[in-house]
Amino acid sequence: MRKEVMLATLGLRAGYGGKPVLQGLDLEVREGEIVAVIGRNGVGKSTLMKSLIGLIPATEGSIVYKGAAVERLAAHRRARLGVGYVPQGRDVFPRLTVGENIAVGGMRAGGVSVADRERVLGYFPILRERWNQRAGTMSGGQQQQLAIGRVLVANPSLILLDEPSEGIQPNIVQDIARIMVDLNRATGTTIVLVEQNIDMIRAMAQRCYVLDKGRIVAQLDRAALADGEAMRRHLAV
Ligand SMILES: Nc1ncnc2c1ncn2[C@@H]1O[C@H](COP(=O)(O)OP(=O)(O)OP(=O)(O)O)[C@@H](O)[C@H]1O
């Protein structure tokens, strides 16, 4: 059975002020997929994520989510439609506790239900242990789990994850990858993942787009992901 397209971009262009970054980008992600976007530093991966969630405007082209054009919608409206965004560098509120950060994630829905909280803590038990701790005092890996938990509490249909492995110990990277794959299998949540960490890409992605200079220049299937030489070439700095 072929699943519905959940997210597509068509000729997407976006950038900063007068500086174009995305130069007519086309991609397509189906419901329930885990798709990685890879590429060297500065090719526009985070710019793509920011334009998908609506933090920077599309200057041309379209973004279709669940069959509707969303490129003109503000970020909070896209979030309300079920798009969850975990930014590069995590951006948890350092002075708020874990519990308070999770509460912020549930605000849009009018609060966090016990069921939603327990569901998130089921995926990330460390957040229960650290519930009353200030987020800024936790390790990078713990903060990353909190950033994902804060998005999960709102029950997104699509999660945009920007370099979740950055600055995190390898064993925690593997934990997070496994948890995200479990979540995807259990709930069918679609995941678009920006990454440069080969281990995380292999552990999570079913296929992968290669981004260079604001355009998709290659697509890799699962078999190609296993080709170490090709992967290193696409990721080489
Ligand atoms: N806020 C900004 N204002 C102006 N230019 C920016 C801004 N953010 C990024 N850029 C530039 O846009 C280009 C793409 O940046 P982007 O952050 O999308 O790259 P990236 O692929 O995510 O890189 P990295 O792997 O380092 O995270 C780069 O040339 C970068 O310097």
Ligand SMILES: [Mg+2]
């Ligand atoms: Mg980036």
